[in-house]
Amino acid sequence: MQTSFKSSSPIINVAVIGVGLVGSEFIKQLLSIPSSPFRLVSVTSSSRTVFAPSSPFRSSDSWKDILAQSTERPNFELLTQNLSSLISSSSSVAVVDNTSSDDVASRYPTWLKAGFNVITPNKKAYSGDLELYKKIVEASKESGTKFLNESTVGAGLPVISTLKELLGTGDKIKKIEGVFSGTMSYIFNEFSTGSPDGPSFSSIVKGAREKGYTEPHPADDLNGFDVARKLTILSRTISFSNNPNNSSLPSLQSFKSVQTVSLIPPPLEGIPTGDEFISRLLHFDTEFDEKRRQARKKDKVLRFVGVVDVENGDVKAALEEYSADHPFATSLGGSDNIIMFHTERYGPRPLIVQGAGAGAAVTAMGVLGDLLKLT
Ligand SMILES: NC(=O)C1=CN([C@@H]2O[C@H](COP(=O)(O)OP(=O)(O)OC[C@H]3O[C@@H](n4cnc5c(N)ncnc54)[C@H](OP(=O)(O)O)[C@@H]3O)[C@@H](O)[C@H]2O)C=CC1
Ligand SMILES: N[C@@H](CC=O)C(=O)O
Ligand code: NA
Numbered sequence: 001m002q003t004s005f006k007s008s009s010p011i012i013n014v015a016v017i018g019v020g021l022v023g024s025e026f027i028k029q030l031l032s033i034p035s036s037p038f039r040l041v042s043v044t045s046s047s048r049t050v051f052a053p054s055s056p057f058r059s060s061d062s063w064k065d066i067l068a069q070s071t072e073r074p075n076f077e078l079l080t081q082n083l084s085s086l087i088s089s090s091s092s093v094a095v096v097d098n099t100s101s102d103d104v105a106s107r108y109p110t111w112l113k114a115g116f117n118v119i120t121p122n123k124k125a126y127s128g129d130l131e132l133y134k135k136i137v138e139a140s141k142e143s144g145t146k147f148l149n150e151s152t153v154g155a156g157l158p159v160i161s162t163l164k165e166l167l168g169t170g171d172k173i174k175k176i177e178g179v180f181s182g183t184m185s186y187i188f189n190e191f192s193t194g195s196p197d198g199p200s201f202s203s204i205v206k207g208a209r210e211k212g213y214t215e216p217h218p219a220d221d222l223n224g225f226d227v228a229r230k231l232t233i234l235s236r237t238i239s240f241s242n243n244p245n246n247s248s249l250p251s252l253q254s255f256k257s258v259q260t261v262s263l264i265p266p267p268l269e270g271i272p273t274g275d276e277f278i279s280r281l282l283h284f285d286t287e288f289d290e291k292r293r294q295a296r297k298k299d300k301v302l303r304f305v306g307v308v309d310v311e312n313g314d315v316k317a318a319l320e321e322y323s324a325d326h327p328f329a330t331s332l333g334g335s336d337n338i339i340m341f342h343t344e345r346y347g348p349r350p351l352i353v354q355g356a357g358a359g360a361a362v363t364a365m366g367v368l369g370d371l372l373k374l375t
Contacts, residue, residue, distance in 0.1 A: 002033055002034065003033065003036075003372060003375075004034075004035070005035060005036055005037050005375065007035070009037040009375060010037060010090045010091060010092060011037055011038075011039055011090060011091040011092070012037050012038050012039070012091075012092050012093070012094055012371070012374055012375065013039050013041045013053065013056075013083065013086045013091060013092070013093045013094070014030065014038050014039065014040050014041065014042075014093075014094050014096060014371070015041060015042035015043075015044070015051075015079065015083055015093065015094070015095050015096065016040065016042065016043050016044070016096045016098060017044045017074075017095065017096065017097050017098065017099055017104055018044070018045070018046075018097060018098035018099030018100075018101070018104070018122075019043055019044075019045050019067070019098065020098065020099075020216075021212050021360040022098045022121055022151075022360050022363045022364050022367070023096075023098030023099075024064075024360075025360040025361055025363075025364035026096065026098055026364040026367050026368060027040065027043070027057075027060060027063060028060045028364075029364050029365065029368050030368060030371070031057070031058065031059060031060055032060075037375060038371065039053070039056040040056050040057040040058075040063070041053045041056050041057075041083075041086065042079065042082070042083070043057065043063050043067050044074050044079070045067060045074075046074070046099075047073070047074070048067055048068070048070045048071075048072060048073065048074070049067075049070065049072045049073065049074045049075070049079065050063075050066055050067050050070045050072065051072075051079065051082050052066070053082075053086055076104075076107055080107075080110065080111065080114055083095070083114070083116060084114055084115070087115050092115070092116075092117065092374070093115065093116040093117070094116065094117040094118075094119055094371060094374060095111050095116050095117070095118050095119070096119045096120065096367060096371065097118065097119075097120040097122050098120070098121065098122070098367065099122055100122055100123075100124060100215060100216055101122070101124065102124045102128065104122070105120075105122055105124040105125035105128065105132070106125070106132065108125050108132075108136050108139070108147060109132070109135040109136055109138075109139040110139075112136065112139035112140050112142075112143055112145045112147060113139045113142065113143055114143075115143055115145055116145060117145045117146045117147070117148070117374055118136075118145070118146075118147045118148070119146075119147075119148045119149070119367060119370045119371055120147075120148075120149055120151075120152070120367070121149070121151030121152055121155070121363050121366065121367055122152070123152045123226070123229040123230065123233060124229075126149055126152055126229075126232070126233045126236065127152075127228070127229035127230070127232040127233050127236075127254065127255040128254055128255070129253070129254050130251060130252065130253050130254065133236055133240075137240055146373070146374065148370035148371075148373060148374075149233065149370070150366040150367070150369060150370050151363045151364075151366030151367050151370070152229075152230065152233050153180065153230045153233055153234060153339075154180065154230075154337045154339060154353065154357045155182065155337070155356065155357050155358050155359065155362045155363040155366055156356075156362035156363060156364075156365040156366035156369065157337060157339070157353050157354075157355050157356075157357060157362075157366070158353060159234075159337075159339055159353055160233075160234075160237060162341065162351070162353060163176070163234060163237055163238070163341070164237065164241070166341060166343055166345075166351075167237070167238065167241040167242075167243040167246070168241070168243070170243060170245065171243075171245070171343045171344055171345045171346075172245035172246060172343060172344040172345075173238055173245075173246050173310050173341065173342075173343050174310055174311050174342045174343060174344065175307065175308065175309045175310060175311065175342040176234055176307070176308040176310075176339065176340065176341055176342070177305060177306070177307040177308075177309075177339075177340050177342070178305065178306065178328075178337065178338045178339035178340050179303055179304065179305055179306075179328055179332060179336070179337055179338050179339075179357075180226075180227045180230045180231070180305075180306045180317075180337055180339065180357070181221055181226055181227050181230075181304060181306075181337070181357070181358075182213045182335030182336075182337060182356065182357040182358020182359065183208045183213045183214045183215075183218070183221040183222075183226070183335070183358060184221060184222075184227065184303075184304035185303075185304075185332055185334075185335055185336050185337060185357060185358075186204070186207075186208045186211070186213055186334060186335045186358075187201070187204050187205060187208055187304075188301070188302050188303050188304060188319075189332050189333055189334070189336070190204045190207070191204050191288070191292060191302070192292050192295060192296075192301040192302040192303075193301065194296065194299075194301055194324050194329075195296070196292070196293055196296045197289070197292070197293075198292070200282065200285040200288075200289075201281070201284070201285050201288035201289070202278065202281040202282035202284070202285050203282075205218055205222070205278060205281060206278050208221075208335075209274065209278065211335070211359065212358070212359055212360050213335045213358040213359060214274075214358075216274065217273070217274045217277065218274050218277060218278065219264055219268070219271065219274070219277050222262070222263045222264050223260075223262040223263070223264045224260040224261060224262050224263065224304070224317045224318070225255060225260065227260070227304065227306045227317040228255040228256070228258035228260045228306075228317050229255040230306065231255075231258050231306045231307075231308050231315050231316075231317060232252050232254070232255040232257075232258060232315070234308050235249055235250075235252055235308050235315055236252065238308070238310065239251060245344075246310055248310060248311065248312075248313050249308070249310050249313055249315075250313050250315075252315065257315075258315045258316060258317060259314075259315070259316040259317070259318075260316070260317045260318070261317065261318040261319060263304070263319060265281075265284040265287065267280075268280055268281065268284070291319075295321045298321065299323060299324055300321040300322055300323055300324070300329075301321070301322055301324060301329045302319055302320070302321060302322075303319070303320060303322050303328045303329065303332075304317070304318070304319050304320075305317070305318065305320050305328065327352075331354065332354075334356060335356050335357055335358040335359060336354060336355060336356060336357060337353075337354065337355070337356075337357025337358075338352065338353075338354040339352070339353045339354070340352050341353075
């Protein structure tokens with residue numbers, strides 16, 4: 001049964017920016033909630049925008065046609081003014097950023113100060129420059145508006161909310177470790193199964209992209225930066241919490257401060273398009289075959305893992321070898337993420353969150369779950 005709402009619930013005006021894989025699926029899920037307090041008043045792609053508060057979008061098909069026919073170019077200053085005019089004692093605003101844009105991310109402090117809640121799966125703001133993160137935290141505190149980002153780590157899996165509850169209830173986080181990338185999980189679950197050979201590395205990366213797991217440019221997954229961004233978000237969630245038990249973590253200046261081992265062959269650094277990147281990756285298949293063979297010789301498999309080691313103040317992401325009976329080897333399939341929270345209360349047996357960690361349906365669900373937290 002879906003959430004039900006009182007007819008007197010305050011209205012939440014929703015403005016969606018970014019209508020790609022996740023954005024379109026988010027709108028579909030949003031519009032399928034019966035009698036909800038949400039009104040989809042604006043949609044914006046990279047080239048067009050619509051603001052229609054008097055006739056909010058109601059069906060998944062109509063918004064696409066209306067946006068396609070719009071001649072309005074995106075203008076975030078104007079959108080901010082327009083949305084401000086909708087705030088009243090019975091009506092609030094949520095901006096949902098489903099892009100991976102730095103430009104959109106840089107606007108969160110302004111929007112939070114303007115009284116809008118900000119919800120996003122976009123990792124850029126929370127893992128980028130520390131100054132922007134501080135401005136977001138301050139703006140949210142000043143205005144009482146929320147910034148919610150469950151889908152930035154583990155897509156729809158309850159990772160951020162679990163961490164916030166552990167912190168909020170006073171647990172001491174010792175270490176968080178796991179497979180944080182749906183793309184990397186899929187790639188190595190398929191590539192390194194314990195047998196000495198198998199499908200080529202480049203063909204599997206291509207498959208991950210076709211399934212919608214990768215970032216818009218797959219190099220952003222293979223260079224380890226996507227994992228480094230997620231580790232930065234977790235580290236900051238810990239170090240900016242009010243929990244005094246977790247003070248030994250360094251303040252990361254940005255995700256680039258995470259020790260990260262890239263899987264990009266040096267000649268493929270800086271290739272501008274994902275298509276060209278994939279087509280040239282096949283020239284490096286033998287290098288990856290060799291890594292697989294070396295691990296197999298030791299009866300091990302390859303997995304790309306991330307660690308936030310709070311006790312030792314260490315944050316890192318790298319390709320590691322695991323024995324065949326390790327949970328990272330045995331229990332993962334598809335784009336599964338597995339995240340282990342080692343805490344004081346959870347003692348020697350960690351709290352484990354596991355499941356699909358990429359893909360439009362589960363990511364959009366995490367974004368919509370955040371929106372429901374506003375009601
Ligand atoms: N896919 C997944 O499994 C997961 C994705 N995420 C995150 O979700 C976000 C969206 O991912 P996904 O949907 O897969 O990516 P897509 O590339 O499919 O969609 C991103 C959309 O953002 C739009 N866009 C880019 N810049 C702007 C801008 N300045 N203004 C308005 N729209 C803009 C693009 O529009 P246009 O098409 O017009 O160019 C594009 O359609 C990313 O931040 C990603 O990291 C998080 C967890 C999992
Ligand atoms: N590209 C990312 C998508 C989710 O954050 C991943 O593969 O995990
Ligand atoms: Na999540």
